[in-house]
Amino acid sequence: MNDVARLEKRLLRATARAITDFELVGDGDRIMVAVSGGKDSYTLLHLLMRLQQRAPVRFDLLAVNLDQGQPGYPAEIVERHFQAVGVPYRMLHRDTYSVVRRLVPEGKTTCPVCSRLRRGVLYNAAVELGCNKIALGHHRDDLVETLLLSALYSGALKSMPPRLHAQDGRNIVVRPLCYAAEEDIAAFATAMAFPIVPCDLCGSQPNLRRKRVKALLAELSAEHPAVKGNLLNALAHVVPSHLLDRGLLRQVAAATGRDPWIDADEDEDACGAEAAALVALGAGERR
Structure with a gap:
């Protein structure tokens, strides 16, 4: 077995375990796979297509790419990939870029506003396209970084849930890569030569809090490689008696x-x- 096959097997195992643990995929589901053009969403689409071939339940996939109106965004690169792998797809265009620029002062982080607008577009599109679930490409590192960000900057112990019912009651968001390590995804995306489309809107912003937390985790992981895995395990092993949440108690x-x-x-x-x-x-x- 070569390195690519080993990576794929490890990622498939992590994805299948998450799907089983949190009931992310059910018989008859029509799942919108949100593909931004980044390594995570390309890998998510690939893994779900592979699992679709061997899963004991039948489910449909619809790949969706959202062009948010960023100048020069190469949507055709993502569309060619959809065509090459043979997945049903839809290309959406909504100019949220100008809205973000209007609402966010110069020098401030655009990610919160951008992601909120993107989420709203995808929620509406899922209903219009008859999809009962939306699959996002957040992975293990996203979850543990969010845990630290929430604790350090918001004073709350929370992260990204693997399965989330939207407040409007119309959508279920699932994160099948929640157990998958970012380094495995990055290595697999490179080996598969996925046509990566960078996010120039937020990716060039300096001193983002998430970047600082990511750097901290990288430093700690260099000293103790199990740090990220331990943080993920901590999310699954909560001891209420040792916390201060009176409501939870x-x-x-x-x-x-x-x-x-x-x-x-x-x-x-x-x-x-x-x-x-x-x-x-x-x-x-x-x-």
Whole structure:
């Protein structure tokens, strides 16, 4: 098995596990795959097409590219890719670029406004095109970066959910790559020679908070390679008794009928045994 095949197998395994864990794909689904022209969305489309061939359920894919009116945006590059891989597709054009430029002061980050407008266009398009789900290409690194951004700059412990029901009740957003590592996606996209279209609107902005968090994670990962994986695992192993969310604690108490401050993972006997073992090994000695 060559390197490309190994990468594809690893990515397929991660995608299939996410689909199973969070019920992201069901029989009869018609899934809009939002393809921006970046490495993540190209890889997402490729993996879903592969899984479509072997999945035990039947589902349809519709690739959609949104031209947001950025000067010189090469939509034809993405369209040629759709044609080459043989996927049903739609090319959309909405001038959100001028709206972003009008609303965002010079020098300020455009990403929040741009992404909100893009999301609104895709939500409406999904309904018009008869799609019951929208697949986005956010991966493991996006999730852990968002976790840190939320904690550091918003004071909330949250990230990107793998499955999200939109507030308007019309759409379900899914993120099948939520377990996939960005480095695997980048390597696979390079090996497959996907025709990458860079985002010149926001990609050239300096000092974005997400870039700073990404650099921090890269530095920590160089010291301890499991950092990103551990953060992803932390999102799946929440211990309410060790947090300060009173509303969550009340929900735990109501749902379980037990004291929410009792740690479900530890008990006094286990802690005592662990402490005794450490002392026996000399861990308690002064050095």
